[in-house]
Amino acid sequence: MTVAAPRVTYLNHEHTVASWLLTKDHKRIGIMYLLVVTFAFFLGGLFASMIRIELATPAGDLVSADTYNKLFTMHGVAMVFFVLIPAVPAILGNFVLPLQLGAKDVAFPKLNLLSWYVFVIGFLFTVYAMVSGGVDTGWTFYTPYSSRASNTIVVATGLGVFITGFSSILTGLNFMVTIHRMRAPGLTWFRLPLFVWAIYATSLVQILGTPVIAITTLALAIERFLHFGIFDPVLGGDPVLFQHMFWFYSHPAVYIMILPPMGAISEVIAAFSRKSIFGYSFVAFSSLAIAVFGFLVWAHHLFVSGISVYSALVFSLLTYAVAIPSAVKTFNWAATMYRGAIWLKAPMIWAIAFLGLFLVGGLTGLFTAALGVDVHIHDTYFVVAHFHFIMVGGAIMGYFAGLHYWWPKITGKMYSDIWAKVAAIIVFVGFNLTFGPQFILGYLGMPRRYHVYPPEFQVLNVLSSAGASILAVGYILIAIYLVASIFWGEEAGDNPWHATGLEWTTQSPPLPHNFATQPVVTEDAYEYSKREIKVV
Amino acid sequence: MFAGIPLLPEQASTLAADVDALYLFIVAVTAFFGILTTVVVIYFAAKYRTDDPLKVGARIHGSIPLELAWSIIPFLITLVIFAWASSVFFDLQRPPDQTLEIYATGKRWMWKFQHLDGQNEINELHVPVGRPVKVTFTSEDVIHSMYFPAFRTKADAIPGRYSSVWFSATKVGEYHLFCAEYCGTNHSGMVGRVVVMEPTAYEMWLTGNVSGGSLAQRGERLFSDLACNTCHLSDGRGRGPSLARKFGASEKLTSGTTVAIDEAYVRESILMPQAKLVDGYQPLMPTFQGLVSEENVMALVEYVKSLRTQDTAVSRAEAPEEPAKPTAPQENR
DSSP states (O other): OOOOOOOOOTTTSOOSHHHHHTOOOHHHHHHHHHHHHHHHHHHHHHHHHHHHHHTTSSSOOSSOHHHHHHHHHHHHHHHIIIIIHHIIIIIIIHHHHHHHHTOSSOSOHHHHHHHHHHHHHHHHHHHHHHHTTOOOSTTTTOTTIIIIIOOSSHHHHHHHHHHHHHHHHHHHHHHHHHHHHOOOTTOOGGGSOHHHHHHHHHHHHHHHHHHHHHHHHHHHHHHHHHOOOSSOGGGTOOHHHHHHHHHHHHHHHHHHHHHHHHHHHHHHHHHHHTSOOTTHHHHHHHHHHHHHHGGGOGGGGOTTTTOOHHHHHHHHHHHHHHHHHHHHHHHHHHHHHTTOOBOOOHHHHHHHHHHHHHHHHHHHHHHHHSHHHHHHHTTBHHHHHHHHIIIIIIIIHHHHHHHHHHHHHHHSEEOOHHHHHHHHHHHHHHHHHHHHHHHHHHHHTOBSSOSSOOGGGHHHHHHHHHHHHHHHHHHHHHHHHHHHHHHHOEEOOSOTTOOOSGGGTSOSSOBTTBOSSOOOOOSOTTOOGGGOSOBO | OOTTOOSSOOOOBTTHHHHHHHHHHHHHHHHHHHHHHHHHHHHHHHHTBOSOTTOBOOOOOOOHHHHHHHHHHHHHHHHHHHHHHHHHHHHHHSOOSSOEEEEEEEETTEEEEEETTSOEEESEEEEETTSEEEEEEEESSSOEEEEEGGGTEEEEEOBTSBEEEEEEBOSOEEEEEEEOSOOSTTGGGOOEEEEEEOHHHHHHHHHHTOOSSOHHHHHHHHHHHTTGGGTSOTTSOSSSOOOTTOTTSEEEBTTSOEEEOOHHHHHHHHHOTTSSOBTTOOSOOOOOTTTSOHHHHHHHHHHHHHGGGTTHHHHHHHSOOOOOOOOOSOBOO
């Protein structure tokens, strides 16, 4: 592409700090989420590094037991509530969703800005709790430990989660209304990109699930301050009730984390296979099925918490039912590549790495759902490995696939393709080395959240810690070449991937109001074959 | 370096091999599908690779038969896993009728075991090989979880409830006991060992560690120290119901329902006497919440339990003994 004269873009039409802090532009808000979430990611990563260094030896020799307990708690809180849940919807969703719909913005731009401020206030509460002493309950806040025994900053942390939840609810509401009301002429439901379907399903979970965690943290605070017996048996409460309420949100929250990255993966695989997604409607409806069934499996976290054997049976069966839509998606992604014209650029490498890790994460869910095995592996490193494969191997890899895919649209610049592929491979290898040994550790019986462990587990722990250092190198590398691309990257052009989708029809970076003229849609998503340039 | 790492923990109970067989079956199924999908994706990526960004793929939109196949076949496979895993789960949850009973309490950060013959031990549990053992336990503070990796079983110790695990050890030796539910500062120090002994060695250990009568005898002393015996007269004419031959039977309540008299019900009746009132009696009994420790509650429970077989000669002549109550998998309300 020829070097154009400076164009008006959403990035350069205003320059003041106020123009960012008071912006109602979904693209700028997406960037502001990117900054906060990236900060939280490196904060959570720092805690994780300290955990892995501590666990390189069986003795508790780096930090005290109390500090260790705070480290894994704050790692979990930072990563779950301030990275995994907002990463794809709030960053990529904010930036891409209105563009994919051919809209000028989301339905409620002011509400969107408010959501960011609510998010930041919640994050500040949590950061305050971290720097003023920290919290040691585990990110699961189980009672009566959290309500009675812990003498750390439980309520401020809980308040941070409580406040942040409203950001999640408002964003979900905003996106849902946007998808209903703001679609371009001709953009019918079954012409929508699959990322939009995924965001829609996610919004459903955010709106219906998040109020429950708000109630739960509120009840916890009431018990802690006012000694109202809700969860503490000494006060007449029931500690297992907390677990039901907590997981009624926090299991569906896993789908808030994984559904949007799944949507991004659908986009990337279709774009770099130059094909329609295989089984479009099955992939679309599997997102909705996951969102709905995801609400019916919470008690699979309670198989050894004293629930009746019969309810355990029901929840085990429902858990297998929710696994099927995920399997369907995976098979459809693989089938999409069949007879494609596969262009192995960096986003596709990230997407293939996602497939590899998500497969392991999904398949190991069959172990934890199996009652007879779960009794043994519950609360061991097997579970730690399983959910990291889903939440990091799946959600974070999918996020990076999406970020690499839309980065040229967001910044107008192209990053180094080679370095991006190198980073994907480093992260893939480092990830497997970090969490692969933990499956074996867990089956051997090593419980999670152990500061000190029996010496026979050391070799596998050292492998895991070595993997974590490789993983850290991979993540830092991403930050380096992405930032470098902003300053020294080549101009990306409007559609560097030759992809379909309305977001690629406008300039990069987009205009302040996205499109010069209102786009009109006349075909299905991913109609690469209609281009009839060269068919393999 | 890695040659010494086992992939499975030691199998030291009758059910450990069953759990491992199921585990290895799921490993085989998931490895098959995982490798198959990975190979397919890599094969497609290599075979259909192009460096020409203007090339497009074939015009394929999907296939209903394929979608049905890869929905239904995985579901049927998961049903097989579900059925097998549920059957193993039932075995893990339902102890045989005749078990060696042991009581335990978890508190930060130790496990305390009470044997029926009066022996107490902390963070160590001695059991005989080849005999089913059932540990009934609760927590005195926060949630803990009693975990025996070599026996492939665990259950949460929940304050205010009784939980249980059972196992039948198959191999003499010492095995890990872990707390698996995070419980605060010294969670990773709430560990111990279970010592599986030959029956003769176990008998010797038992006789060498007796301290002050059996658990039921301690319960009997508490029963009079706490003045329970002033109302719960054995002839049934007291202000509270007689407790003789009650354990394992059921009781009619003022609410009209009946309740099975098990460990959890006896515990609740001591700590929250108004929760379930026996039909025909007044709500006179005070609560003992805070006055009696969980360990002593267990002694009282064991005493009440021991009353079920007293003066058996008479009761057997009048009515056949109550069939041993099939132990409920969870003693929770």
